[in-house]
Amino acid sequence: MNILAFESTCDETAVAVVTDGRRVLSDVIASQAEMHALYGGVVPELASRKHVEVIAALTEQALREAGCGRDDIDAVAVAYAPGLIGAVLVGLSFAKSVAFAWGKPLIPVHHIRAHIAANYLAFPELEPPFVALAISGGNTLIADVRDYTDLRILGSTRDDAAGECFDKAARVLGLPYPGGKPMDELARQSQGCVYPLPRAHVDGAELDMSFSGLKTAVVNLAHRAEQTGQPLDRAALARDFTKAVSGELVPRAMRALALTGHKALCAAGGVAANSVIRADLEDACEKAGCKLYLPPLRLCGDNGAMIGAQGYYEFLAGRTAGMDLNAYATRPLDA
Numbered sequence: 001m002n003i004l005a006f007e008s009t010c011d012e013t014a015v016a017v018v019t020d021g022r023r024v025l026s027d028v029i030a031s032q033a034e035m036h037a038l039y040g041g042v043v044p045e046l047a048s049r050k051h052v053e054v055i056a057a058l059t060e061q062a063l064r065e066a067g068c069g070r071d072d073i074d075a076v077a078v079a080y081a082p083g084l085i086g087a088v089l090v091g092l093s094f095a096k097s098v099a100f101a102w103g104k105p106l107i108p109v110h111h112i113r114a115h116i117a118a119n120y121l122a123f124p125e126l127e128p129p130f131v132a133l134a135i136s137g138g139n140t141l142i143a144d145v146r147d148y149t150d151l152r153i154l155g156s157t158r159d160d161a162a163g164e165c166f167d168k169a170a171r172v173l174g175l176p177y178p179g180g181k182p183m184d185e186l187a188r189q190s191q192g193c194v195y196p197l198p199r200a201h202v203d204g205a206e207l208d209m210s211f212s213g214l215k216t217a218v219v220n221l222a223h224r225a226e227q228t229g230q231p232l233d234r235a236a237l238a239r240d241f242t243k244a245v246s247g248e249l250v251p252r253a254m255r256a257l258a259l260t261g262h263k264a265l266c267a268a269g270g271v272a273a274n275s276v277i278r279a280d281l282e283d284a285c286e287k288a289g290c291k292l293y294l295p296p297l298r299l300c301g302d303n304g305a306m307i308g309a310q311g312y313y314e315f316l317a318g319r320t321a322g323m324d325l326n327a328y329a330t331r332p333l334d335a
Protein backbone atom coordinates (compact mmCIF):
# COMPACT_ATOMS: atom_id res chain seq x y z
CA MET A 1 0.00 0.00 0.00
CA ASN A 2 1.48 3.37 -1.04
CA ILE A 3 0.77 6.34 1.21
CA LEU A 4 1.40 9.96 0.21
CA ALA A 5 2.27 11.68 3.49
CA PHE A 6 2.40 15.33 4.57
CA GLU A 7 4.11 17.04 7.52
CA SER A 8 3.90 20.79 8.23
CA THR A 9 3.49 21.12 12.01
CA CYS A 10 6.42 23.48 12.58
CA ASP A 11 9.18 24.81 10.35
CA GLU A 12 9.70 21.89 7.96
CA THR A 13 7.45 21.23 4.99
CA ALA A 14 7.83 17.55 4.17
CA VAL A 15 6.20 15.17 1.71
CA ALA A 16 6.94 11.46 1.31
CA VAL A 17 5.70 8.31 -0.35
CA VAL A 18 5.94 5.22 1.90
CA THR A 19 5.05 1.60 1.08
CA ASP A 20 3.40 -0.58 3.76
CA GLY A 21 4.62 1.69 6.55
CA ARG A 22 8.21 0.49 6.23
CA ARG A 23 9.73 1.30 2.84
CA VAL A 24 10.47 4.90 1.85
CA LEU A 25 10.05 5.55 -1.88
CA SER A 26 10.68 9.28 -1.52
CA ASP A 27 11.09 11.75 1.33
CA VAL A 28 11.56 15.43 0.50
CA ILE A 29 11.95 18.18 3.08
CA ALA A 30 12.09 21.97 2.79
CA SER A 31 13.49 23.38 6.01
CA GLN A 32 12.73 26.96 6.99
CA ALA A 33 15.36 27.01 9.75
CA GLU A 34 17.52 29.61 8.00
CA MET A 35 14.62 32.06 7.72
CA HIS A 36 13.59 31.68 11.38
CA ALA A 37 17.24 31.90 12.53
CA LEU A 38 17.06 35.63 11.72
CA TYR A 39 14.53 35.98 14.56
CA GLY A 40 16.10 33.49 16.98
CA GLY A 41 13.09 31.16 16.83
CA VAL A 42 10.12 30.07 14.74
CA VAL A 43 7.79 32.94 13.71
CA PRO A 44 4.44 31.12 13.32
CA GLU A 45 2.92 33.27 10.60
CA LEU A 46 6.07 33.16 8.49
CA ALA A 47 6.13 29.38 8.91
CA SER A 48 2.56 29.05 7.59
CA ARG A 49 3.27 31.32 4.64
CA LYS A 50 6.39 29.37 3.68
CA HIS A 51 4.45 26.08 3.83
CA VAL A 52 1.87 27.57 1.45
CA GLU A 53 4.59 28.54 -1.01
CA VAL A 54 6.43 25.24 -1.23
CA ILE A 55 3.98 22.41 -0.55
CA ALA A 56 2.71 21.88 -4.11
CA ALA A 57 6.20 21.78 -5.64
CA LEU A 58 7.40 19.42 -2.90
CA THR A 59 4.46 17.11 -3.60
CA GLU A 60 5.33 16.98 -7.29
CA GLN A 61 8.94 16.23 -6.37
CA ALA A 62 8.00 13.48 -3.89
CA LEU A 63 5.74 11.78 -6.46
CA ARG A 64 8.35 12.12 -9.20
CA GLU A 65 11.15 10.69 -7.05
CA ALA A 66 8.89 7.80 -5.97
CA GLY A 67 7.96 7.14 -9.59
CA CYS A 68 4.30 7.36 -8.58
CA GLY A 69 1.27 8.98 -10.15
CA ARG A 70 -2.30 9.32 -8.92
CA ASP A 71 -3.16 5.66 -9.59
CA ASP A 72 -0.18 4.37 -7.58
CA ILE A 73 -1.25 6.19 -4.41
CA ASP A 74 -3.67 4.29 -2.16
CA ALA A 75 -4.19 6.82 0.64
CA VAL A 76 -3.15 10.26 1.90
CA ALA A 77 -1.78 10.70 5.45
CA VAL A 78 -1.29 14.02 7.19
CA ALA A 79 -0.03 15.33 10.53
CA TYR A 80 -3.16 16.97 11.98
CA ALA A 81 -1.79 17.64 15.52
CA PRO A 82 -0.01 18.86 17.57
CA GLY A 83 1.85 21.90 16.25
CA LEU A 84 1.65 25.56 15.29
CA ILE A 85 -1.98 25.74 14.26
CA GLY A 86 -1.52 27.89 11.14
CA ALA A 87 1.30 25.66 9.97
CA VAL A 88 -0.67 22.44 10.59
CA LEU A 89 -3.67 23.86 8.71
CA VAL A 90 -1.61 24.36 5.55
CA GLY A 91 -0.53 20.71 5.33
CA LEU A 92 -3.96 19.48 6.40
CA SER A 93 -5.85 21.56 3.83
CA PHE A 94 -3.47 20.55 1.06
CA ALA A 95 -3.66 16.86 1.99
CA LYS A 96 -7.46 17.03 2.13
CA SER A 97 -7.53 18.61 -1.32
CA VAL A 98 -5.41 15.80 -2.76
CA ALA A 99 -7.52 13.11 -1.05
CA PHE A 100 -10.72 14.83 -2.23
CA ALA A 101 -9.60 15.36 -5.80
CA TRP A 102 -8.10 11.89 -6.19
CA GLY A 103 -10.83 10.06 -4.21
CA LYS A 104 -8.37 8.52 -1.72
CA PRO A 105 -8.84 7.75 1.98
CA LEU A 106 -7.55 10.46 4.35
CA ILE A 107 -5.54 9.31 7.38
CA PRO A 108 -5.00 11.69 10.33
CA VAL A 109 -1.64 11.13 12.05
CA HIS A 110 -0.52 12.43 15.44
CA HIS A 111 2.89 14.07 14.99
CA ILE A 112 4.47 12.43 18.05
CA ARG A 113 3.14 9.00 17.15
CA ALA A 114 4.85 9.57 13.82
CA HIS A 115 8.17 10.51 15.45
CA ILE A 116 8.03 7.18 17.28
CA ALA A 117 7.12 5.40 14.01
CA ALA A 118 10.32 6.73 12.41
CA ASN A 119 11.86 3.73 14.17
CA TYR A 120 9.78 1.34 12.01
CA LEU A 121 11.51 2.79 8.95
CA ALA A 122 14.99 2.43 10.41
CA PHE A 123 14.49 -1.00 12.01
CA PRO A 124 12.47 -3.45 9.91
CA GLU A 125 12.37 -6.04 12.70
CA LEU A 126 10.94 -3.63 15.30
CA GLU A 127 7.43 -4.38 16.57
CA PRO A 128 5.52 -3.19 19.65
CA PRO A 129 5.46 -3.50 22.59
CA PHE A 130 8.25 -1.15 23.62
CA VAL A 131 8.87 2.04 25.57
CA ALA A 132 9.31 5.24 23.54
CA LEU A 133 11.21 8.31 24.67
CA ALA A 134 9.91 11.10 22.43
CA ILE A 135 12.01 14.25 22.73
CA SER A 136 11.37 17.02 20.25
CA GLY A 137 11.18 20.80 20.03
CA GLY A 138 7.59 20.99 21.23
CA ASN A 139 7.02 17.76 23.15
CA THR A 140 8.79 15.53 25.66
CA LEU A 141 7.19 12.34 26.85
CA ILE A 142 7.65 8.69 27.68
CA ALA A 143 5.08 6.34 26.19
CA ASP A 144 4.12 2.72 26.57
CA VAL A 145 3.70 1.60 22.95
CA ARG A 146 1.48 -1.45 23.52
CA ASP A 147 0.63 -1.75 19.87
CA TYR A 148 1.04 0.35 16.70
CA THR A 149 -2.02 2.46 17.53
CA ASP A 150 -2.38 1.73 21.24
CA LEU A 151 -0.07 4.13 23.05
CA ARG A 152 -0.27 5.30 26.68
CA ILE A 153 1.61 8.25 28.15
CA LEU A 154 3.64 7.19 31.18
CA GLY A 155 5.22 10.57 31.85
CA SER A 156 5.70 13.93 30.21
CA THR A 157 7.17 17.35 30.81
CA ARG A 158 5.17 19.64 33.05
CA ASP A 159 6.53 22.76 31.33
CA ASP A 160 9.10 23.18 28.53
CA ALA A 161 9.99 20.50 26.02
CA ALA A 162 13.61 19.31 26.03
CA GLY A 163 14.24 20.78 22.56
CA GLU A 164 12.78 24.13 23.53
CA CYS A 165 15.11 24.15 26.51
CA PHE A 166 18.11 23.38 24.26
CA ASP A 167 17.10 26.22 21.92
CA LYS A 168 16.73 28.78 24.78
CA ALA A 169 19.99 27.74 26.47
CA ALA A 170 21.80 27.90 23.11
CA ARG A 171 20.45 31.39 22.51
CA VAL A 172 21.92 32.80 25.75
CA LEU A 173 25.22 31.14 24.86
CA GLY A 174 25.21 33.06 21.58
CA LEU A 175 24.51 30.06 19.35
CA PRO A 176 22.25 30.18 16.28
CA TYR A 177 18.70 28.77 16.06
CA PRO A 178 17.91 25.88 16.16
CA GLY A 179 20.31 25.51 19.06
CA GLY A 180 20.36 21.76 19.67
CA LYS A 181 23.03 20.85 17.13
CA PRO A 182 25.42 23.75 17.91
CA MET A 183 25.01 23.01 21.65
CA ASP A 184 25.93 19.40 20.94
CA GLU A 185 29.07 20.53 19.10
CA LEU A 186 30.04 23.04 21.83
CA ALA A 187 29.46 20.47 24.61
CA ARG A 188 31.93 18.10 22.92
CA GLN A 189 34.72 20.59 23.65
CA SER A 190 34.51 20.14 27.44
CA GLN A 191 34.26 17.48 30.11
CA GLY A 192 32.02 19.82 32.12
CA CYS A 193 31.43 19.31 35.87
CA VAL A 194 31.88 23.07 36.38
CA TYR A 195 28.36 24.40 36.87
CA PRO A 196 25.97 22.81 39.36
CA LEU A 197 22.52 22.82 37.74
CA PRO A 198 19.16 21.99 39.30
CA ARG A 199 17.41 18.65 38.81
CA ALA A 200 13.64 18.45 38.93
CA HIS A 201 11.40 15.96 40.64
CA VAL A 202 7.62 15.90 40.40
CA ASP A 203 6.05 14.62 43.62
CA GLY A 204 3.80 11.64 43.05
CA ALA A 205 4.64 11.39 39.32
CA GLU A 206 8.06 9.81 39.06
CA LEU A 207 8.08 9.74 35.22
CA ASP A 208 7.02 13.36 34.78
CA MET A 209 9.71 15.89 34.01
CA SER A 210 10.38 19.62 34.25
CA PHE A 211 12.93 21.62 32.29
CA SER A 212 12.03 25.23 33.03
CA GLY A 213 14.20 25.45 36.18
CA LEU A 214 17.17 24.15 34.24
CA LYS A 215 16.57 26.65 31.46
CA THR A 216 16.29 29.55 33.94
CA ALA A 217 19.49 28.45 35.69
CA VAL A 218 21.46 28.58 32.42
CA VAL A 219 19.94 31.96 31.51
CA ASN A 220 20.83 33.34 34.97
CA LEU A 221 24.41 32.03 34.81
CA ALA A 222 24.95 33.61 31.39
CA HIS A 223 23.39 36.94 32.39
CA ARG A 224 25.30 37.11 35.68
CA ALA A 225 28.58 36.51 33.86
CA GLU A 226 27.72 39.26 31.39
CA GLN A 227 26.78 41.75 34.12
CA THR A 228 29.75 41.05 36.38
CA GLY A 229 32.30 40.61 33.61
CA GLN A 230 33.20 37.16 35.01
CA PRO A 231 34.39 34.70 32.37
CA LEU A 232 31.87 32.07 31.33
CA ASP A 233 33.11 28.65 30.26
CA ARG A 234 30.50 28.24 27.50
CA ALA A 235 31.62 24.75 26.50
CA ALA A 236 31.51 23.52 30.12
CA LEU A 237 28.06 25.06 30.58
CA ALA A 238 26.84 23.43 27.35
CA ARG A 239 28.18 20.09 28.58
CA ASP A 240 26.75 20.43 32.10
CA PHE A 241 23.40 21.52 30.70
CA THR A 242 23.28 18.56 28.29
CA LYS A 243 24.20 16.12 31.04
CA ALA A 244 21.46 17.63 33.21
CA VAL A 245 18.86 17.16 30.43
CA SER A 246 20.10 13.63 29.87
CA GLY A 247 19.91 13.06 33.64
CA GLU A 248 16.21 13.92 33.51
CA LEU A 249 15.44 11.73 30.51
CA VAL A 250 17.53 8.58 30.70
CA PRO A 251 16.77 7.36 34.26
CA ARG A 252 13.03 7.92 33.68
CA ALA A 253 13.10 6.00 30.41
CA MET A 254 14.85 3.15 32.21
CA ARG A 255 12.29 3.29 35.02
CA ALA A 256 9.52 3.06 32.41
CA LEU A 257 11.15 -0.11 31.06
CA ALA A 258 11.21 -1.58 34.55
CA LEU A 259 7.58 -0.62 35.25
CA THR A 260 6.22 -1.97 31.96
CA GLY A 261 8.47 -5.01 31.77
CA HIS A 262 9.22 -4.20 28.11
CA LYS A 263 12.65 -5.14 26.87
CA ALA A 264 13.09 -2.49 24.17
CA LEU A 265 13.42 1.28 24.19
CA CYS A 266 13.01 3.53 21.13
CA ALA A 267 14.19 7.13 21.05
CA ALA A 268 12.43 9.63 18.82
CA GLY A 269 12.37 13.33 17.92
CA GLY A 270 14.97 15.99 17.13
CA VAL A 271 16.67 15.86 20.55
CA ALA A 272 17.28 12.12 20.05
CA ALA A 273 20.06 13.29 17.71
CA ASN A 274 22.05 14.52 20.72
CA SER A 275 25.34 12.64 21.05
CA VAL A 276 25.49 12.75 24.86
CA ILE A 277 21.89 11.56 25.27
CA ARG A 278 22.49 8.78 22.72
CA ALA A 279 25.64 7.63 24.56
CA ASP A 280 23.89 7.76 27.95
CA LEU A 281 20.95 5.73 26.59
CA GLU A 282 23.36 3.18 25.13
CA ASP A 283 25.16 2.78 28.48
CA ALA A 284 21.94 2.51 30.47
CA CYS A 285 20.34 -0.02 28.11
CA GLU A 286 23.46 -2.14 28.00
CA LYS A 287 23.54 -2.25 31.81
CA ALA A 288 19.84 -3.12 31.97
CA GLY A 289 20.11 -5.77 29.23
CA CYS A 290 17.53 -3.96 27.08
CA LYS A 291 17.53 -3.42 23.34
CA LEU A 292 17.92 0.21 22.30
CA TYR A 293 16.67 1.63 18.99
CA LEU A 294 18.22 4.96 18.02
CA PRO A 295 16.98 6.23 14.66
CA PRO A 296 19.57 7.71 12.28
CA LEU A 297 19.87 11.50 12.61
CA ARG A 298 17.88 12.23 9.44
CA LEU A 299 14.88 10.38 10.88
CA CYS A 300 15.07 12.14 14.28
CA GLY A 301 13.94 15.54 13.00
CA ASP A 302 10.62 16.28 11.30
CA ASN A 303 10.06 14.41 8.02
CA GLY A 304 7.22 13.15 5.89
CA ALA A 305 8.28 9.49 5.85
CA MET A 306 7.44 9.08 9.55
CA ILE A 307 3.88 10.32 8.83
CA GLY A 308 3.58 7.67 6.10
CA ALA A 309 4.91 4.99 8.49
CA GLN A 310 2.43 5.70 11.29
CA GLY A 311 -0.31 6.46 8.73
CA TYR A 312 -0.11 2.88 7.46
CA TYR A 313 -0.81 1.44 10.91
CA GLU A 314 -3.58 3.99 11.59
CA PHE A 315 -5.17 2.90 8.30
CA LEU A 316 -4.93 -0.79 9.23
CA ALA A 317 -6.66 0.08 12.52
CA GLY A 318 -9.49 1.72 10.56
CA ARG A 319 -8.59 5.23 11.70
CA THR A 320 -9.42 7.27 8.61
CA ALA A 321 -11.12 10.69 8.63
CA GLY A 322 -13.81 12.50 6.70
CA MET A 323 -13.43 15.79 4.87
CA ASP A 324 -14.42 17.62 8.07
CA LEU A 325 -11.12 16.67 9.75
CA ASN A 326 -9.72 19.66 11.67
CA ALA A 327 -6.24 20.63 12.86
CA TYR A 328 -5.29 20.84 16.56
CA ALA A 329 -2.48 22.77 18.27
CA THR A 330 -2.55 20.25 21.11
CA ARG A 331 -3.90 16.73 21.16
CA PRO A 332 -3.11 13.85 23.52
CA LEU A 333 -0.99 11.08 22.06
CA ASP A 334 -3.37 8.45 23.41
CA ALA A 335 -6.65 10.04 22.25
Ligand code: KG4
Pocket residue numbers: 010135136137138139162163164166167178179180181184269270271272273274275300301302
Ligand atom coordinates in the same frame (compact mmCIF):
# COMPACT_ATOMS: atom_id res chain seq x y z
O1 KG4 B 1 11.61 16.75 16.23
P1 KG4 B 1 12.02 18.09 15.77
O2 KG4 B 1 12.74 18.22 14.46
O3 KG4 B 1 10.80 19.07 15.68
C1 KG4 B 1 9.68 18.98 16.50
O4 KG4 B 1 8.82 18.11 16.22
O5 KG4 B 1 9.65 19.74 17.48
O6 KG4 B 1 12.91 18.68 16.95
C2 KG4 B 1 13.53 19.91 16.85
C3 KG4 B 1 14.34 20.12 18.13
C4 KG4 B 1 14.94 21.52 18.21
O7 KG4 B 1 14.64 22.04 19.48
C5 KG4 B 1 16.42 21.26 18.02
O8 KG4 B 1 17.24 22.23 18.68
C6 KG4 B 1 16.57 19.90 18.65
O9 KG4 B 1 15.44 19.19 18.17
N1 KG4 B 1 17.81 19.21 18.22
C7 KG4 B 1 18.76 18.81 19.10
C8 KG4 B 1 19.82 18.27 18.33
N2 KG4 B 1 19.45 18.32 17.00
C9 KG4 B 1 18.21 18.91 16.97
N3 KG4 B 1 18.82 18.91 20.44
C10 KG4 B 1 19.91 18.44 21.04
N4 KG4 B 1 20.98 17.92 20.38
C11 KG4 B 1 20.96 17.79 19.03
N5 KG4 B 1 22.01 17.27 18.38
